[in-house]
Amino acid sequence: MTPVTTTSDTIAELVLLRAEDDSVGLRFEDAQWTWREVVDECRTRAALLTSFRMDGPFHVGVLLENTPEYLFVLGGAALAGAVVVGINPTRRGAELARDIRHTDCQLIITERSQAGTLAGLDLGLPDGRVLVADESGYDAALAKASATPPPASLPHDDDLALLIFTSGSTGAPKAVRMTHGRASRVAGRVPFTTDDRLYSAMPLFHGNALNAAVFPAFRSGATLVLRRRFSASAFLPDIRHYGCTFFNSVGRAIAHINATPPTPDDRDHDLKWVLAPETSEADKAAFTARFGVPIFEGYGSSENAVFLNPSGVPGSLGTAPEGTDIAVVDPATRTECERAVFDEGGRLLNADRAIGELVGRNAVGRFEGYYNNPEAEAERVRDGWYWSGDLAYRDAEGVFYFAGRTGDWLRVDSENFAAAPVERILGRAPGVAGAAVYAVPDTTTGDQVMVALELQPGARFDPAAFEEFVETQPDLGPKWVPRYVRIVDALPVTATDKLDKKPLRADGWHTGDPLWHRPPRERGYRPLTADDVAALDRDLAANGRAHLVHR
Numbered sequence: 001m002t003p004v005t006t007t008s009d010t011i012a013e014l015v016l017l018r019a020e021d022d023s024v025g026l027r028f029e030d031a032q033w034t035w036r037e038v039v040d041e042c043r044t045r046a047a048l049l050t051s052f053r054m055d056g057p058f059h060v061g062v063l064l065e066n067t068p069e070y071l072f073v074l075g076g077a078a079l080a081g082a083v084v085v086g087i088n089p090t091r092r093g094a095e096l097a098r099d100i101r102h103t104d105c106q107l108i109i110t111e112r113s114q115a116g117t118l119a120g121l122d123l124g125l126p127d128g129r130v131l132v133a134d135e136s137g138y139d140a141a142l143a144k145a146s147a148t149p150p151p152a153s154l155p156h157d158d159d160l161a162l163l164i165f166t167s168g169s170t171g172a173p174k175a176v177r178m179t180h181g182r183a184s185r186v187a188g189r190v191p192f193t194t195d196d197r198l199y200s201a202m203p204l205f206h207g208n209a210l211n212a213a214v215f216p217a218f219r220s221g222a223t224l225v226l227r228r229r230f231s232a233s234a235f236l237p238d239i240r241h242y243g244c245t246f247f248n249s250v251g252r253a254i255a256h257i258n259a260t261p262p263t264p265d266d267r268d269h270d271l272k273w274v275l276a277p278e279t280s281e282a283d284k285a286a287f288t289a290r291f292g293v294p295i296f297e298g299y300g301s302s303e304n305a306v307f308l309n310p311s312g313v314p315g316s317l318g319t320a321p322e323g324t325d326i327a328v329v330d331p332a333t334r335t336e337c338e339r340a341v342f343d344e345g346g347r348l349l350n351a352d353r354a355i356g357e358l359v360g361r362n363a364v365g366r367f368e369g370y371y372n373n374p375e376a377e378a379e380r381v382r383d384g385w386y387w388s389g390d391l392a393y394r395d396a397e398g399v400f401y402f403a404g405r406t407g408d409w410l411r412v413d414s415e416n417f418a419a420a421p422v423e424r425i426l427g428r429a430p431g432v433a434g435a436a437v438y439a440v441p442d443t444t445t446g447d448q449v450m451v452a453l454e455l456q457p458g459a460r461f462d463p464a465a466f467e468e469f470v471e472t473q474p475d476l477g478p479k480w481v482p483r484y485v486r487i488v489d490a491l492p493v494t495a496t497d498k499l500d501k502k503p504l505r506a507d508g509w510h511t512g513d514p515l516w517h518r519p520p521r522e523r524g525y526r527p528l529t530a531d532d533v534a535a536l537d538r539d540l541a542a543n544g545r546a547h548l549v550h551r
Contacts (some may be wrong), residue, residue, distance in 0.1 A: 010180035011078035011161050012154040014187060014218035015042055021221055023194060027242055028068050028226045035221065038071070045076025048145035052107045052129070053082075059163070061105035062205070063087040063114045065228045069133045070204045071214065073109055078180070081155045085163045086205025088173065089114055090495040095172075097121040103163050103175050103371055109133055157181030163371050164207050164302050167494040175371040176302040178207070182368060186304070187215035190275075192246070196222035197270075199244035201230040202253070206496045207302045212248035212275050222246075230497070232256035236291075239269045249276045251497030254283045254295065255433055259457055267292045278498060280427050280434070281315050299400070305367035305386040306360040308400055315424055317392065317400040325361040328354070328394050331406075334383065340393045340401070345474025351417045354393040355403045360386040391418045408501075410439045411446045412479040422480045426451055429469045431459030434491045438501050440484060440508050441548035443539035450484040452504050452513075454491045461487050463516055463525035484509060485516040485525060509533050 018025060018035035025035030033041070049060055060082050064070045077084045085103045087096070096117060100108065101124045108130045110118065115132050123130075131138055155161070161180040165173040190212065192198065200213040217224040225242045227234070230249075235257050239247065254276050269291070276284070277297040284295045299308035299317040306326055308318030320326040328337045337356040341349045348354065360366075363386040370376045380387055391403035403418035410417055419437040426435040434454040439447035455461065463485075470481050492500045509515060515528035540546045 041072040042075030046079035046150040047148040061108040063110040177368040192220040194221040201227040305363040347475040358392040448483040
């Protein structure tokens with residue numbers, strides 16, 4: 001085959017970097033492939049995808065677990081100039097069909113375990129455009145494609161490579177555009193070598209796995225170890241079995257690992273470091289103490305417009321990289337918020353003036369937009385600035401701290417504050433594995449604080465101990481103390497293990513979970529009974545606020 005010469009830095013180039021590499025490139029369960037074999041499989045998928053190309057956007061939906069086929073299709077699409085649409089497997093029915101039609105998929109590649117979710121849906125596809133990778137027909141199509149030369153031209157760095165759906169925790173998922181150039185540049189940020197073995201159990205339809213492990217593996221020649229789906233109990237056995245040196249996660253994965261029973265040989269492994277954004281300080285400390293491995297996190301998003309470097313300051317998002325203009329801005333006035341001021345106990349004293357939206361004032365050029373969603377783009381890009389949708393505050397040294405999403409504001413007795421600082425404090429309570437703070441309506445005006453607590457294995461909620469805890473925390477403001485406490489088996493999360501407060505807000509106090517409350521002007525928590533709920537509903541209705549019960 002005639003070599004293809006490129007002048008652009010693309011995912012296709014990353015794939016071809018490994019074309020003559022005979023080191024182990026991929027391990028999955030009991031199988032392994034050299035990098036040369038991986039590239040050969042990618043070339044076959046490139047020929048297969050090209051054979052299905054129609055007029056219009058060359059978009060290929062991928063509905064697979066973390067299998068080698070996903071990796072081969074990613075590489076094959078890059079070589080073919082196709083755009084991979086990573087389909088979220090937790091979506092169902094009309095929402096799943098909407099995702100596929102919205103992104104103009106010409107073809108879907110799935111597997112038997114996932115194909116049933118597509119049955120009977122209007123996907124906007126002609127017949128024969130859903131390929132099931134673990135059926136014989138797919139093998140036959142690959143065999144035929146293997147005799148066809150792959151495409152002779154490759155994409156350029158500004159060509160679209162991927163559509164990555166946001167988590168949808170604050171609304172309908174948006175399809176974030178990622179070009180070849182951006183993916184390739186991000187791959188160079190992580191300093192791996194050929195001696196590294198990267199454990200990738202986070203879903204491949206999300207940017208965390210792609211940017212932290214998959215693309216860096218192609219660039220560095222490190223070995224990529226795929227796990228079909230994340231399992232906390234299988235984490236350490238896998239790390240040992242494959243000799244992994246790195247693991248990437250997001251959300252509550254570290255908390256789940258910490259909840260597994262400890263063993264005397266928890267430090268018997270080759271793991272060097274973990275990238276785990278959105279992990280609580282308590283979970284990071286517990287993981288490092290148990291496994292002897294540091295956890296790093298910075299701040300970034302699928303949109304890639306605003307990102308922060310790790311600062312080493314506990315509980316922080318990080319600091320602004322050189323050359324970026326990142327600020328905390330009051331969205332109403334477009335003025336920069338005050339720097340955070342803390343008292344000797346660490347309590348944030350000026351939350352109402354220090355917390356605002358995290359904004360990139362020279363970041364618009366890094367935002368590549370959402371596919372087919374000008375309204376969402378207009379919400380992100382206003383007045384020449386990129387508005388992240390995240391609340392934050394910044395201290396005098398320039399270190400940023402997360403304060404929640406823009407919908408995470410609470411207003412209690414005329415005091416405005418954000419949820420994330422309260423969550424960090426309540427997450428320190430004895431026996432608590434995770435905390436989600438959100439607003440429920442006060443019966444007369446404003447909000448009251450509700451917290452959903454996930455407890456550590458074997459722990460029980462002790463209302464007296466919790467009362468003592470909240471009264472002795474010097475950094476917990478008086479209005480921040482929860483009026484309501486909900487005990488859940490597990491906090492709800494998205495498909496990428498990020499906290500999802502939507503179902504919690506929708507339930508309010510109408511739930512079958514154990515509920516406790518602290519009546520006004522009283523001390524101590526007591527169970528919230530059915531009579532209490534009925535009285536709350538009556539008072540809300542009497543004050544014209546009944547419509548706020550489910551929100």
